[in-house]
Amino acid sequence: MGGASSRRAVDDNPKKKKKTEGKKRDQYVTFGGLFRAVDSPLRQDFLARIMDSRNGPEAPQESNVKSFFNSAPPLRDGDLICNKLKEFMDRISLSSENGSPVRVVCVTSGGTTVPLEQRCVRYIDNFSSGHRGAASTEYFVKAGYAVIFVYRRGSCQPYCRYLPQDSFLEFFDLTEDSTIQVYCILQVCQSHATMVKKAIRDYRKAVEEGLLLKIPFTTIFEYLQILQMVAKSMSWTATRGMFYLAAAVSDFYVPWESMAEHKIQSAAGPLDMRLTQVPKMLSVLRKEWAPSAFCISFKLETDPGILLQKADMAMRKYGMHVVVANELATYKEEVIIVTKGRRTAVRRHNKETDLEEQLVYLLDEMHYEYIKQGGA
Numbered sequence: 580m581g582g583a584s585s586r587r588a589v590d591d592n593p594k595k596k597k598k599t600e601g602k603k604r605d606q607y608v609t610f611g612g613l614f615r616a617v618d619s620p621l622r623q624d625f626l627a628r629i630m631d632s633r634n635g636p637e638a639p640q641e642s643n644v645k646s647f648f649n650s651a652p653p654l655r656d657g658d659l660i661c662n663k664l665k666e667f668m669d670r671i672s673l674s675s676e677n678g679s680p681v682r683v684v685c686v687t688s689g690g691t692t693v694p695l696e697q698r699c700v701r702y703i704d705n706f707s708s709g710h711r712g713a714a715s716t717e718y719f720v721k722a723g724y725a726v727i728f729v730y731r732r733g734s735c736q737p738y739c740r741y742l743p744q745d746s747f748l749e750f751f752d753l754t755e756d757s758t759i760q761v762y763c764i765l766q767v768c769q770s771h772a773t774m775v776k777k778a779i780r781d782y783r784k785a786v787e788e789g790l791l792l793k794i795p796f797t798t799i800f801e802y803l804q805i806l807q808m809v810a811k812s813m814s815w816t817a818t819r820g821m822f823y824l825a826a827a828v829s830d831f832y833v834p835w836e837s838m839a840e841h842k843i844q845s846a847a848g849p850l851d852m853r854l855t856q857v858p859k860m861l862s863v864l865r866k867e868w869a870p871s872a873f874c875i876s877f878k879l880e881t882d883p884g885i886l887l888q889k890a891d892m893a894m895r896k897y898g899m900h901v902v903v904a905n906e907l908a909t910y911k912e913e914v915i916i917v918t919k920g921r922r923t924a925v926r927r928h929n930k931e932t933d934l935e936e937q938l939v940y941l942l943d944e945m946h947y948e949y950i951k952q953g954g955a
Contacts, residue, residue: 833855876902
């Protein structure tokens with residue numbers, strides 16, 4: 580009883596009660612001020628940010644794109660690449676004037692790296708063998724396209740896909756002819772002769788006919804600078820241009836000015852590093868660099884439950900004409916071509932055929948209709 584009376588006495592203390600009410604009023608004023616601020620013009624910005632967070636990241640602002648390119652290290656062999664592109668496109672332009680217009684496709688292939696040091700020892704890699712881009716390049720050339728093949732150094736190459744994975748030294752036999760002096764003659768092993776001969780013949784034919792230009796990249800900085808150069812060099816092709824963006828492009832990177840110059844030392848302990856989001860260049864490609872070109876992007880997911888949803892979102896958000904959706908576990912056997920209001924499954928018939936042959940055939944037809952309708 581005594582305890583209860585004591586508690587009641589404290590609760591009924593008018594000074595204590597007044598102090599508590601004042602504290603509550605202060606809290607109410609504080610929260611009320613916050614909500615009144617939200618109801619003010621700031622409310623619109625506040626709600627807009629919430630909606631943007633629900634709908635995904637905002638489209639890249641022009642300043643973010645400029646910041647990326649301004650901070651990127653100068654492109655290695657940039658002048659050489661520029662000259663090669665000019666020669667290649669001049670030849671295509673001349674061919675178009677003398678006959679039927681040539682269609683041009685930029686095929687990107689392989690994965691980009693994100694350097695962690697300016698004098699790079701460590702990097703983050705986006706895995707991609709480059710098989711799809713290399714195979715597709717062969718079928719685009721076969722369909723009559725001129726192909727600019729932008730590829731990761733060391734990734735799969737067109738016309739080399741069926742060569743053995745062993746060292747190239749396994750391809751050759753060494754014979755000696757010592758009639759007057761010793762000559763070393765390299766001869767392809769009989770077991771590989773047919774494949775090597777076909778690869779050399781098809782590759783040289785594509786190059787000699789001016790239908791294949793290869794440009795290598797390694798880092799995310801190189802890839803996006805090269806893509807911009809290619810897009811601008813292709814601008815005159817208008818609707819006859821196509822971008823087949825099969826490269827696995829990094830979503831995050833370390834800005835060059837924030838990067839350590841020398842090798843990061845492990846003696847410093849655990850590594851904490853903040854990565855910046857790479858500006859989404861797909862919308863820039865569509866709106867600024869190549870607004871009339873036919874654009875195809877790829878969406879790879881490990882979760883089949885979200886694959887088509889993400890593909891639809893990419894098409895709407897970045898203005899792609901086609902998104903090729905593929906799941907990591909089955910990407911060699913099946914893809915789904917996503918267009919406005921339509922989804923088409925493409926499956927590999929058997930182990931002796933390439934899924935890319937059917938894929939390129941369908942995209943070729945879509946591109947033809949796109950040109951016919953004037954890019955509508």
